[in-house]
Amino acid sequence: MPGTIGGRTASDTPGLDIAEQRAWHNFLDAAHRVFATINRALVDEHDLTLHDVRLLELLARSPGGAARMGDLAEALTALPSRVTRQIHRLEKQGLVTRAANPGDGRGVLARITPEGRGALGAAMKSYGAAVRTNFLDSLTRPQVTAMSENCRKISAGLRSGYPSA
Template sequence: MIPVQPTQVRWLNDEEQRAWRAFIDGSQRLMAVLNRDLADATGLTLADYRILVLLSEAPRNALRMSELAEGILASRSKLTHQVRRLEGQGLVVRESCEDDGRGVIARITPRGLDTLRESAPGHVESVRANFIDLLDQKQLNALSDVFEKIDSFLHEQSS
């Protein structure tokens, strides 16, 4: 959590400022390139692709909408809009939850699985060309360690 009113601002020094700005600029530029490459090749956005991946990896290719929202780090209303769009393309269906009848489950369709299989090779190549292949193994390990630490901290803070 961010303190409401810090008593004294802890300004970033030059090295911290460099790291912060490099992260902001690099991550935004990377996500824009990956999103453009995916959309140009398949018509899917990164958000669409992430939903299809999570559903394809889930038991019976389905997740509760609440679990899916948590998995893609989106609000339920934003997810509902995205799933509705994917449903219109025949890639996902929504069903009532068998357990309680109140919940809604999203399930990837056979067409959605085919679309994911067709789009994955090009997307992975874009990830390699614009991210993985630019770094050595030591840098990849450090990056994984850093963002696993950040993700864990922020997840604990939101729980």
């Protein structure tokens, strides 16, 4: 039947029906707006981006407060060059240091400083409040649970390498 996908009404996006396109666009719009809103609050209040807070949090939770640069890039799903620039900027702020990895002369470790831990602690309070205000407060508890499970399934699929574009 023309204009359908398996009996469903086709959308402007090839391969998606109208409900699927609407769901994707709503997700994408919400994700971008929540990210931008929380990022702006963190920059305004702490001079740290959301990416900075995530990186500092990873370091703070790592053994000894340090992690290999490549591991940080992988955990942040970022290009190594982007993480290198980010670490360089945070280093200038006195929030992290870099040093050769004693276990691997070729690798570099990033380490959170005491100042970085202090900045992270302050930023995490604002971060938590912003997540509550801009994400959680719009949803019921069952919706939060469903969102969590759905996002976990999507992430697990992407980590395992399926499906890819």
